[in-house]
Amino acid sequence: MAYKELDMTISKEAQAMQKEAKSFAMNVLRPAGIELDKFPDPSDVIAEGSILWDTFKKYREMEYHLSGFPEELGGAGDIEPIASILINEELAYGDVGLAISLGVSGMPFSLAAKMPDPELQELARNYCEDKEGKLIGCWCMMEPEHGSDWILSAQPGFDDPEKVGVPSVKAVKKGDEYILNGQKAAWVSNGTIATHGVVHLNLDPSLGMRGDGLAIVPLGLPGISRGKPLNKIGQRPLNQGEIFFDDVKLPEKYMIAPDASLGTLMKDLTLIGANTSMGILFTGVAQAAFDEALDYAKNRIQGGKPIFDHQSVRLRLFEMFKMVESTRALSRRAALYNMTNNDPLNNLFPSGAHGMALKVVATETAFKVASEAIQIFGGIGLTKEYIIEKIFRDARLSMIEDGENNVLSLVGASHL
Numbered sequence: 001m002a003y004k005e006l007d008m009t010i011s012k013e014a015q016a017m018q019k020e021a022k023s024f025a026m027n028v029l030r031p032a033g034i035e036l037d038k039f040p041d042p043s044d045v046i047a048e049g050s051i052l053w054d055t056f057k058k059y060r061e062m063e064y065h066l067s068g069f070p071e072e073l074g075g076a077g078d079i080e081p082i083a084s085i086l087i088n089e090e091l092a093y094g095d096v097g098l099a100i101s102l103g104v105s106g107m108p109f110s111l112a113a114k115m116p117d118p119e120l121q122e123l124a125r126n127y128c129e130d131k132e133g134k135l136i137g138c139w140c141m142m143e144p145e146h147g148s149d150w151i152l153s154a155q156p157g158f159d160d161p162e163k164v165g166v167p168s169v170k171a172v173k174k175g176d177e178y179i180l181n182g183q184k185a186a187w188v189s190n191g192t193i194a195t196h197g198v199v200h201l202n203l204d205p206s207l208g209m210r211g212d213g214l215a216i217v218p219l220g221l222p223g224i225s226r227g228k229p230l231n232k233i234g235q236r237p238l239n240q241g242e243i244f245f246d247d248v249k250l251p252e253k254y255m256i257a258p259d260a261s262l263g264t265l266m267k268d269l270t271l272i273g274a275n276t277s278m279g280i281l282f283t284g285v286a287q288a289a290f291d292e293a294l295d296y297a298k299n300r301i302q303g304g305k306p307i308f309d310h311q312s313v314r315l316r317l318f319e320m321f322k323m324v325e326s327t328r329a330l331s332r333r334a335a336l337y338n339m340t341n342n343d344p345l346n347n348l349f350p351s352g353a354h355g356m357a358l359k360v361v362a363t364e365t366a367f368k369v370a371s372e373a374i375q376i377f378g379g380i381g382l383t384k385e386y387i388i389e390k391i392f393r394d395a396r397l398s399m400i401e402d403g404e405n406n407v408l409s410l411v412g413a414s415h416l
């Protein structure tokens, strides 16, 4: 990223990690993302021999997947929060769809690492050891009938099944197992390739959308099937698809939030965490769009000089620069706070209002800056000649991803 770093407190180690991530992003993620984006059929993204699998391997070889996992399980322990922020800005700068796919692939295993059960600990250890990309995780919240309902479900009024309905995926306890039935939406990232999912599921239908628990589900269990990879306008390297549960027998130990109050708390915290991550990633995307526009403006000649020398283009670029820099300022501040204050057992809670504000601001900035960048490119910005049209498409999805921005703003307001 060609930006001027204003934070003079960043350690040498964090700077070195950022440099390495930048090289990985530009040499591995960027070319792979461009190649995968071109497949008209999203099934080809996940086909045998696809560069996607090579990307997973390279990411694991770089040991990015170990961040936050305890050293006893083979993890890297907690790395400095600012290093993690810098790495993720860079990965998204390279290709945000891949950055999301690679990042979410660790989610069930990082939850497993926090559980005392020896088998769950072993699962987390296996993930840390997996350099091939054989273990892949996903986060399963949304359902065909319930999208924003899930995002709003911790709000008052979402405990009335008559008004808001009940989640589709239900878990009914029978002996030492839960029987799972229902369907998760085609939006689940890594949905058709994941081996394990973090699944929000209904435990108590009388509580409507608030009656849910949370489970880590091995997705190879009998009764689980998948839909077709989703065909969408952007973030095409990110695999997405439905997951169906038909009388699935889930051993009790996998139900990590076995009651609705814990389930609601974990849902709330998961959402804040996801939104904070999205804010970091789309700060990187906004920077990528800005850099493309600046570079083009300095090279494209019209009126006998680079278009950068035309005042209206300069003004437009400076507007974009202001948006990116103010977004980065919020992103670093809110993300540092939320990553540091994320230990509910010790009464440390992230800030929901700041997490939601960050996600909304960063995704809107990424989209607006990418759109303005296309204006600067002129006609050619609308073609496949330059990456800017892809960045624009990728950014467009983000304003709905992990919560539509207006709905997230309603949730954010509830934290005020």
Ligand SMILES: Cc1cc2nc3c(=O)[nH]c(=O)nc-3n(C[C@H](O)[C@H](O)[C@H](O)COP(=O)(O)OP(=O)(O)OC[C@H]3O[C@@H](n4cnc5c(N)ncnc54)[C@H](O)[C@@H]3O)c2cc1C
Pocket: 138, 139, 140, 141, 142, 143, 146, 147, 148, 149, 151, 152, 187, 188, 189, 190, 235, 397, 398, 400, 401, 402, 403, 404, 406, 407
């Ligand atoms: C790229 C991408 C990746 C995603 N990854 C995942 C994932 O990994 N896991 C997962 O579970 N989901 C994922 N999602 C799903 C995403 O969280 C949902 O698409 C989002 O929450 C919106 O839900 P919906 O699409 O059903 O829209 P709806 O909920 O149907 O909303 C449609 C419109 O109605 C408005 N609306 C709905 N309800 C209300 C209300 N009560 N008050 C005011 N306005 C309302 C919304 O603001 C929106 O404009 C992903 C989505 C995208 C785009």
